[in-house]
Every structure is written in C-alpha cells, then in structure tokens.
Amino acid sequence: xxxxxxxxxxxxxxxxxxxxxxxxxxxxxxxxxxxxxxxxxxxxxxxxxxxxxxxxxxxxxxxxxxxxxxxxxxxxxxxxxxxxxxxxxxxxxxxxxxxxxxxxxxxxxxxxxxxxxxxxxxxxxxxxxxxxxxxxxxxxxxxxxxxxxxxxxxxxxxxxxxxxxxxxxxxxxxxxxxxxxxxxxxxxxxxxxxxxxxxxxxxxxxxxxxxxxxxxxxxxxxxxxxxxxxxxxxxxxxxxxxxxxxxxxxxxxxxxxxxxxxxxxxxxxxxxxxxxxxxxxxxxxxxxxxxxxxxxxxxxxxxxxxxxxxxxxxxxxxxxxxxxxxxxxxxxxxxxxxxxxxxxxxxxxxxxxxxxxxxxxxxxxxxxxxxxxxxxxxxxxxxxxxxxxxxxxxxxxxxxxxxxxxxxxxxxxxxxxxxxxxxxxxxxxxxxxxxxxxxxxxxxxxxxxxxxxxxxxxxxxxxxxxxxxxxxxxxxxxxxxxxxxxxxxxxxxxxxxxxxxxxxxxxxxxxxxxxxxxxxxxxxxxxxxxxxxxxxxxxxxxxxxxxxxxxxx
Numbered sequence: 001x002x003x004x005x006x007x008x009x010x011x012x013x014x015x016x017x018x019x020x021x022x023x024x025x026x027x028x029x030x031x032x033x034x035x036x037x038x039x040x041x042x043x044x045x046x047x048x049x050x051x052x053x054x055x056x057x058x059x060x061x062x063x064x065x066x067x068x069x070x071x072x073x074x075x076x077x078x079x080x081x082x083x084x085x086x087x088x089x090x091x092x093x094x095x096x097x098x099x100x101x102x103x104x105x106x107x108x109x110x111x112x113x114x115x116x117x118x119x120x121x122x123x124x125x126x127x128x129x130x131x132x133x134x135x136x137x138x139x140x141x142x143x144x145x146x147x148x149x150x151x152x153x154x155x156x157x158x159x160x161x162x163x164x165x166x167x168x169x170x171x172x173x174x175x176x177x178x179x180x181x182x183x184x185x186x187x188x189x190x191x192x193x194x195x196x197x198x199x200x201x202x203x204x205x206x207x208x209x210x211x212x213x214x215x216x217x218x219x220x221x222x223x224x225x226x227x228x229x230x231x232x233x234x235x236x237x238x239x240x241x242x243x244x245x246x247x248x249x250x251x252x253x254x255x256x257x258x259x260x261x262x263x264x265x266x267x268x269x270x271x272x273x274x275x276x277x278x279x280x281x282x283x284x285x286x287x288x289x290x291x292x293x294x295x296x297x298x299x300x301x302x303x304x305x306x307x308x309x310x311x312x313x314x315x316x317x318x319x320x321x322x323x324x325x326x327x328x329x330x331x332x333x334x335x336x337x338x339x340x341x342x343x344x345x346x347x348x349x350x351x352x353x354x355x356x357x358x359x360x361x362x363x364x365x366x367x368x369x370x371x372x373x374x375x376x377x378x379x380x381x382x383x384x385x386x387x388x389x390x391x392x393x394x395x396x397x398x399x400x401x402x403x404x405x406x407x408x409x410x411x412x413x414x415x416x417x418x419x420x421x422x423x424x425x426x427x428x429x430x431x432x433x434x435x436x437x438x439x440x441x442x443x444x445x446x447x448x449x450x451x452x453x454x455x456x457x458x459x460x461x462x463x464x465x466x467x468x469x470x471x472x473x474x475x476x477x478x479x480x481x482x483x484x485x486x487x488x489x490x491x492x493x494x495x496x497x498x499x500x501x502x503x504x505x506x507x508x509x510x511x512x513x514x515x516x517x518x519x520x521x522x523x524x525x526x527x528x529x530x531x532x533x534x535x536x537x538x539x540x541x542x543x544x545x546x547x548x549x550x551x552x553x
Contacts, residue, residue, distance in 0.1 A: 045147040051138050052156050055163050056220065058082055058131045060299045060431070061308045071130055079106075081310025082131065083299065083431055083496075085124040089174050089534060090496040094508070095351045095515035097389065097494065099318075100381045111520035112527045116535035116553045124174065125537050128167045132181065135164035139183040155213050162208050162227045165201060166433070169230060172197050172241055173500055176533045176550055191547045198234070198241045205231040219288035219300070225257045226287065226297030229434035232257070236442050240504055240532075247450025254443040257296065258461075261436055264292040268464040269436050274361045277435070278312075280338055280394040280428040296439070299431040303394070303424040312427040315392040315494055318346035321383050323372070330372025330384045337365075338394030338422035347386035350376050351515040352493070355486050361470045362490050365390040377516040391494050392429050394422055437465050437491055445484050455479070465491055481505065503532050528552060 043051075058071065059082050079085065091097050092109040099110050105121075108114040114121060142157045164182075171178040172194055179189040180197065192200070205227060212224040234241075235250035261269025271277050271285055271294045284291035286298040301312055316337060321344025323332045334342040348366070353375050356363045367373045367388030379385040440461035447458035455476070463473040465487070474483070485505050489498065499508065507513035509531055514524030530552025541549055 043141065043146045048141065048146050048148055048153070048156070051141055052159065055131075055135050055138050055160050057306070058134060059163075059166075059433075060301055060306050060311055079120060079310075080123045080127060081308050081314070082127050084310030084314045085120065085127050086170060086174075086496050087314070087494070088120050089124055090499040091494060093531075094498040094502060095349050095513075095518075096489070096498045097346055097352070098349055098377060098380070098386060098517065100345050100347065100383055100386075102381065111517055112531060113520050114531075114534070116538040116541075116549070118535075118537075121534050122537040122539060124534075125540065128170055128174075129179070129181075131167045132164050135160045135167070136181065136183045136185075139164075143183065154211075158208050158212050159221060161204065162212075162222055162230070165204055165208065165227075166230060168197060168201050168204075169234060172201065172234075173237065174534050175536060177536070177548065179544075179547070188544070191544075195242050198238070201234060202231070205234070217287045219283065219286060220298075221288070222297045223287040225260055225293075226434055228253045228257050229296045229439060232439065232442055233434070236445070237500055237504060240500070245450055247446035248452045251443050251446045251453045254439045254446075257436070257439050258443070261293060264294065265464065265468050268440075268468075270294050270464060270468050272468070274468055275365060275391075275393075276397050277432065278392045278429060279397060280422070280424075281396050283428075283430050286430055294436045295430065295432040295434075296436060297433040299433060301427055301430055303426040303428045307426040311431045312392045312429040313341070315431075316394060316427050316429065317341040317343045319389050319391070320344065321388075323384070325372070328372070328384070330367075332367050332371060332388055335423055337390060338396070338424060339427070340423035340425045344383050346389070347373075347383060348389045349386060349516045352489070353387045355489055357471065359470055360490065361468070362391075362493075363387075363389075365393070378522065380517065389494070392427065392431075394424050394427050394429060396422070432495060435492075435495070437468075438488075438495075438497070440465055441484065441488050441491060444479070445488070448479050448484050449481055462487065508532060 061081070079088070088106070088109055092099060092106070093112050093114075099106050101107075105114075105119040108118055109120060138160045139157055142153055142160075146153070148156075168178075176194040177191055178197060180192040180200070181189045209224060209227055209231065212227060214224055217223045232250050232253035235246040235253065238244055238246035238249075258269070264270045265272045269292065271292050276282065277285060277294060282295070283289045283298075283300065285293060285295045286300070287293055287296070289295075299311060300306065301308075307313070316339050317334075320334050320337055320339055320342040321332050322334055322342050323330045323344075325331055334340065353363075367390070368375075371388065373384045373387050375387060377386045443453065444458040444462045447453045447455055459474055459476065459479055462479070462484070466473060469490070485501060485507070488501050492498070492501075502508035502513070509527050509529045511526040514526075516522060516524060519525035519527050530550065533550045535550050535553035536547060541547055
C-alpha cells in the first residue's frame with residue numbers, strides 16, 4: 001500500500017534531522033511563544049527537500065519518531081496531533097459527533113462548557129504556532145541561500161508559505177486574534193487583530209497563487225487549486241471574520257478551480273462513488289495520484305511510513321467498536337472496515353442523523369437500528385446510544401473500481417481477494433483538507449446567501465454532489481439557506497467545516513438551533529455569543545500580558 005512513496009515525501013519527513021527545532025514549547029506550564037527557530041548553518045539539496053517534507057509532515061504525524069512521539073512537549077501525542085486538534089475545535093462542539101468518554105478537557109468541548117484553561121485549546125494554539133515556526137524556518141533556509149535549481153527553490157518557498165497560510169487561517173477561524181510572526185520577525189511577536197490577520201492572509205494567498213506553478217505536483221504536495229480553495233474558504237467566511245461579505249470573490253476562486261476539473265462523474269471532477277474518497281487507497285484522488293483529482297489538498301497517510309494517533313487513524317478507530325449480538329445486543333467489527341484498532345468512543349448526535357434519508361450513500365456504512373444502535377443520545381457514555389458513524393475506512397476499492405460490498409462493507413477488502421480481511425493498526429486513508437465537492441457547495445451558498453453568480457449553475461453544482469450521493473436533484477425551490485447548510489453537513493461531515501458553517505448561518509450560539517448535549521443539556525441549551533471564538537490560552541496571556549483575551553473569557 002503506497003510503498004512507492006516511502007522514499008519520497010513521507011520517508012523524508014520522518015527521517016528529517018536538519019537541525020530545525022521546536023524548542024519554543026515546553027511543558028503545559030509554559031507559553032508557546034511564537035518562535036524564531038534556529039536553522040542549521042549548512043545544507044545540501046537533499047536536506048532542503050527534507051526540510052520541505054517536514055513542513056508537510058506536521059499535518060499528518062505528531063513527531064519524528066513514530067506515533068508515540070511529538071514535536072510538542074507536555075501534550076498527549078495523539079490528541080495534540082495537528083488535524084485531530086482541529087477536529088476537537090471544529091467537530092466536538094457541534095451537532096455532528098459526540099466523544100462518549102468524559103475525559104478531562106474533552107468533555108468540556110463536547111458539551112460547550114470550555115474555559116480559558118482547557119488543555120486541548122492550548123494544544124491547538126500550540127500546534128498551529130509550532131507549524132508556523134517550522135515553515136518560517138524553512139523560508140529562512142531558502143532566503144539564506146542553499147543548493148538547488150532556482151525554479152525548484154522558488155516553488156519550495158511558495159509551498160512553505162501556503163502551508164503557513166493554512167495554519168494562519170485556522171488561527172483566524174478558531175481564535176480570531178493571534179500573534180503574528182514570519183521569517184523576518186525578531187524579538188517578541190505582536191498580537192494582531194482578526195481583521196489584520198485576514199488582510200495579511202488574503203494578500204499572502206493572492207501573491208502565492210499569482211506565482212505558483214500550475215503543473216501537477218508530486219503526490220503529497222499541494223497544487224495551485226488547493227491554495228485557491230483555501231482562499232475561497234477565507235472569502236466564504238469573510239463576513240464573520242471582518243463584517244464584510246466577499247461572496248463574489250469566493251465564487252471567482254471556485255470558478256477558477258472548477259474549470260480545471262472535467263473528468264470523473266459526468267465530467268464534474270468528482271470521484272464516482274462517495275465512500276471511495278475516504279478509503280485506504282484514496283491516494284489516487286490527490287494531486288499527483290494519477291486519478292480523478294477531487295481531493296485538492298490532502299494529507300498523505302501510510303500504515304507503515306506515516307503513523308499517528310490522529311488524522312484518519314483517529315477518525316476510523318474512534319468510530320469503530322467490536323460488538324457482538326451475544327454480549328452487546330449489537331454488532332460492529334473492526335475487520336469490516338479494514339482496521340486493526342477500535343476505540344469505540346465517537347458516534348453521531350441525533351440531530352446529525354436526522355439530516356439523512358435512506359438511500360444516501362454518505363451514510364451507507366453507518367451502524368443503525370439493524371445493528372443494534374439507536375438514534376437518540378439519552379445515555380451520554382453508551383456507544384450504541386447514537387448511530388455509529390463510519391466515513392473513513394482502511395478498506396480498498398472494489399475490483400476494477402466497482403461498488404463492491406464485501407465483509408459487511410462497501411469495498412472489497414483486497415481487490416485480488418475480495419473475501420480477505422485487512423487489519424491495519426494505522427490508517428492508509430489520506431485526509432482531504434479541501435475537496436472539489438466543497439468548492440461546488442461554496443459556489444452554491446454564495447448564490448443562495450449572497451445573491452451572486454448564476455443561479456442555474458449553482459443548482460447544477462449542488463446536484464453534482466447530490467447525484468453522487470444517490471439522492472434526488474434539487475429544484476429551484478430547494479435552493480434555500482437551511483437546505484444548503486444541511487447539504488454541507490451531509491457532504492462535509494468530519495472534515496473540520498461544521499463549526500464555522502454553523503457560525504456563518506448564526507446557528508452555533510444562542511438557541512436558534514439546539515442539539516443533544518449542547519451546553520451539557522440532553523435536549524440542548526443556549527450557549528453565549530462569545531463562544532463563537534475559543535479563548536487565547538491563559539498561559540499565553542500570563543506570559544505575554546500585553547496580549548488581549550477574547551471577550552467573555
């Protein structure tokens with residue numbers, strides 16, 4: 001599985017020993033000051049490529065020495081992994097999932113009762129700024145002069161800037177204001193407002209795109225459409241971030257992406273089967289993967305060469321439990337999903353399940369009543385009180401890419417031996433940071449909410465997504481705000497969009513929309529407006545008292 005890349009991006013990242021350090025962070029009693037990281041004084045061309053690999057690898061692994069290691073001291077290497085930390089911020093506090101164990105810090109996120117000392121909020125802040133530091137350091141390497149072809153080095157620098165931009169986007173979205181540090185920063189960093197960070201990020205992304213290579217990148221690296229998708233997402237949320245709508249700008253970026261994708265399902269650029277996007281050989285759908293490029297920006301994972309307790313290992317294992325009818329009055333088994341690990345701690349909230357109808361491919365692998373699960377979440381810590389969500393699996397596509405049920409699942413476990421079970425402790429399924437389906441839905445939302453663009457085209461784009469899911473096409477009357485929000489939920493669940501989507505539609509705080517255990521009440525309760533942002537961790541404020549705390553904390 002993916003062994004062809006083990007001498008490329010993943011292996012380089014894990015072997016990286018260039019001298020770049022993240023000593024800016026200590027234990028949880030210390031502030032993760034925005035760092036100026038020391039670089040090694042001399043390099044060769046291979047080490048420069050290894051350094052770029054490290055900038056990428058931070059998104060997929062927690063440290064350089066396997067799944068038990070971490071670039072951040074004093075924080076659990078699993079929960080502190082970059083994408084898992086973001087899932088705790090963007091999925092746990094919403095209607096999409098429940099982590100059933102009342103772990104310290106986690107239960108506060110699940111029940112919308114967090115405060116400024118929450119260890120997982122601190123870990124997310126820390127992880128983002130460590131990634132920014134690593135990217136800054138790489139840019140200094142390039143700027144300091146190093147071996148390599150000038151065109152390659154220029155593109156490497158642009159990719160590092162794009163990766164850094166992704167982390168600054170999450171600072172804007174999750175924390176609002178934040179400290180700013182780039183490759184030229186010296187001394188203590190300054191805190192920037194949300195608007196200042198937005199303006200810088202917009203300008204940065206536009207400049208990156210203008211100079212970026214339009215060639216198909218090597219698998220595992222980001223192409224220009226991935227960077228455009230980040231800018232489109234920034235514009236989609238602009239009214240929340242700045243008070244100014246930027247729907248037309250969002251649509252313009254979407255159109256630039258869409259025109260480059262004409263293969264796949266009915267020439268839409270979408271993968272023919274929804275669940276194939278989230279399976280163990282979905283690397284085919286990343287840039288450079290050789291297939292339909294629906295995943296515009298992905299994080300490559302590999303069960304042998306890129307292991308972590310975050311990303312898709314977390315999303316798969318946490319949603320699976322080994323249950324038998326005899327012992328549990330329910331059935332579920334890790335081998336049906338190609339996994340050799342099962343944690344049994346994450347399931348659907350009722351309101352999330354209510355958004356689907358039978359026949360929708362996007363929940364076709366869930367465990368429901370037929371498996372002994374119930375829709376309601378009456379017992380907080382019982383795994384079967386809530387449907388069992390299965391989206392990311394470690395299974396392989398069916399023989400010849402056909403939709404091929406086997407072992408109780410959607411895919412064949414092994415295309416050469418469809419009855420054989422896979423059992424991998426870590427996931428091979430790559431993680432989609434941005435997808436073309438999201439781009440289609442962004443365009444449609446801009447038309448519905450912002451009244452910009454072509455209404456007929458917007459409906460066509462939504463119906464590409466719905467056709468792939470196997471549900472009826474929308475008529476013009478279906479193009480409403482509530483419907484597009486629900487469609488985004490069905491299509492994009494567990495991909496770190498739900499919290500910002502609810503905020504954008506004013507359904508996150510207050511009581512406009514309630515879900516099970518919102519504000520730690522079974523039927524759901526109101527939460528205050530200030531919780532649209534997470535607090536700046538108290539340890540940061542203590543260490544840098546000139547920094548402002550977000551209102552309400």
